[in-house]
Amino acid sequence: MRDNLKNTQYWGERIFRTENFQKLDIDDLKNGKIKNERINIVKRALAFSFVQIISAKYSSGESRLIDLVGDLKNATDLTYESWDGFWNIEHNGRQLNQYGLGAYDEMLWMLSLGYLLDVPNEYFKKLVEVIDRDGVKDYLFEFIIRAKIKDRQPITEESYQEFFGVPQTFNKLRQAIKESDKTKAEVLVKEFVTKDWYKNHKEVGWYNSHKSKHNIYFGYWSFETAAVVKIMGLDDSGFRDCQYYPKDLI
Structure with a gap:
């Protein structure tokens, strides 16, 4: 097991x-049992469930990393089919080109896993298209995207108008990707994953979920930290054993 907060039976x-x-939801979608107005709602929930199961399988240590690719492909397809601006924040009667922290995490995890698991570009580009459709411009997203899609043009500014916890939640990681000195970048990444990552997520639904009696916990993993470490070629020896750092994905 990679996550000892729960035992083998739990996972x-x-x-x-x-x-x-x-399987039940997929069968209902295929057989036309879901009302039209609920199809995208079901697909969005399914997409997140595939992200959760990737985390759970990784936590259990039972699955080979290559076996996680199929779940990520499913999450990507469902995201491509169902997001369409749904997660863009609405504020003071207008829709902003940015995601709230929960949806931001979900997209960031999928991008990070897409890079770490080397998912085929045809799937990775679907995530990129969703981001572009939603008009979301974010430096951390783009850092990971451009590591895989080499001809992607860099953005010159972000789309944030109201912050709602993003990008402050990822402040030190965002500083690290702009740092040319690897030693300084390693210090920033270590501080982020060991001190900031979990603490900064107090407002999301999965925070402290390992204490829930409803068995909703799917693991605490900062996949984006692993993606940044791999892209930048950083030395992770100073934080390799951090409980939130998915070292086996490097």
């Missing part, structure tokens, strides 16, 4: 239960 049951719910 097995968590994965089994999630996969059964996924």
Whole structure:
């Protein structure tokens, strides 16, 4: 196991239960049992469930990393089909070209996993198209995207108008990707993943979920930290054993 907050039995049951719910929803979608107005809602929930199951499988240590690619492809397809601006924040009667922290995390994890697992570009580009459709411009997103899509043009500014916790939550990681001195970048990344990452997520639904009696916990992993470390070629020896750092994905 990579995550000792839960035991082997928990992870097995968590994965089994999630996969059964996924099969039911997928069958209902294929058989036309979902009302039209609920199709995208179901697909959005399914997309996040595939992200959760990737985390749970990684936590359990039972699955090979290559086996996670299929779940990421499913999450990507469902995201491509169902997001369409749904997660863009609406504020004072207008829609902003930015995601709230929960949706931001979900997209950031998918991008990071897409890079770390080397998912085929045809799938990775679907995530990029969703971001572009939503008009979201974010330096951390683009840093990961351009590591995989080499001809992607850099952005010159971000689309944030009201911050709502992003990008402050990722402040030190965002500083690290702009740092030309690797030693300084390593210090920033270490501070981010060991001190800031979990603490800065107090407002999201999965925070402290390992204490829930409803078995909703799917693991605490900063996939974006691993992506940044790999892209920048950083030495992670100073934080390699941090409980939130998915070192096996490097």
